[in-house]
């Protein structure tokens with residue numbers, strides 16, 4: 001599971017966003033600017049799936065069905081074949097961009113980089129970039145679940161078409177975005193005019209920035225509604241991931257449901273009066289241990305968590321200080337699939353601490369917190 005080869009892997013940016021938001025505009029910008037990099041672009045017409053519900057599976061999709069019948073690990077067979085073809089030509093390009101169709105669920109695309117061993121060895125998911133239409137996103141969040149998922153999945157969100165809305169409308173839509181995903185970097189753009197280094201080659205999903213947001217601060221920012229949803233535990237107990245699922249990856253797992261929302265709008269950009277909203281079904285949880293964790297406790301916990309609760313986690317990420325290990329353990333996951341490795345060393349002036357964030361549904365924050373804290377070294 002601990003593989004320290006990340007840096008030599010080709011970075012892959014998954015570009016998503018609802019119909020007409022501006023994905024092609026961004027892609028054209030990336031391809032026409034003189035950045036000196038060579039990108040291979042995969043424009044995905046694969047996914048007319050996920051339109052009605054996530055169980056509608058296209059012919060090109062390979063599904064790992066778990067013992068209990070849960071189908072949450074899905075891999076795009078056609079995407080794998082394309083990626084493998086590209087990898088054989090390694091050296092001819094520096095990075096890969098996958099543009100997904102506006103209606104696609106980003107999960108199967110993101111999971112491909114973790115589940116398929118061959119692809120996972122050579123490519124790493126660099127970031128999920130979502131283009132959002134400032135004028136229409138709020139409406140789509142009400143009627144299009146995939147629009148909400150695309151926001152929840154994002155590491156970077158381009159809030160595009162700012163020319164079409166007023167400042168107040170912009171604050172409103174950004175507040176809605178923050179309610180769903182407080183961790184993504186939100187950049188306001190017209191015609192996707194963004195410095196490309198803000199979207200490409202982010203490495204580890206900008207994890208340092210995400211995890212630098214203090215959980216307590218996030219909580220404090222979220223008011224005007226109460227967070228205490230009750231939420232039910234579904235007690236599933238499914239997946240059989242791990243060694244038997246055929247994914248051949250390390251799924252870390254963990255378990256627990258949780259929930260709890262922070263909707264809070266802030267981030268590193270403070271656009272003044274962002275409104276705080278509460279999203280009914282998307283939640284986030286941030287956890288921190290002010291020191292080391294014991295990998296002998298953490299690994300089994302996280303693996304179990306993935307198996308029992310992974311279906312609730314759209315994205316989860318973490319940076320851990322493992323006792324006795326000079327390097328940082330960094331992981332990211334999509335549902336029950338996790339990928340992690342030891343990366344750079346902790347710097348002398350850096351405090352060793354361990355953090356995790358979860359974005360998903362029905363998250364049981366107290367249980368997650370308790371489980372994580374029990375991993376302290």
Ligand SMILES: Nc1nc2c(ncn2[C@@H]2O[C@H](COP(=O)(O)OP(=O)(O)OP(=O)(O)O)[C@@H](O)[C@H]2O)c(=O)[nH]1
Pocket residue numbers: 017018019020021022023024025026101102131160161162163164189190191192
């Ligand atoms: N006013 C305005 N129009 C924009 C902006 N960005 C893109 N557009 C226009 O919006 C339309 C859709 O942009 P695309 O880049 O094709 O969007 P897309 O997400 O690739 O669309 P699909 O492929 O249909 O999912 C085009 O006519 C763009 O010129 C913007 O910032 N402001």
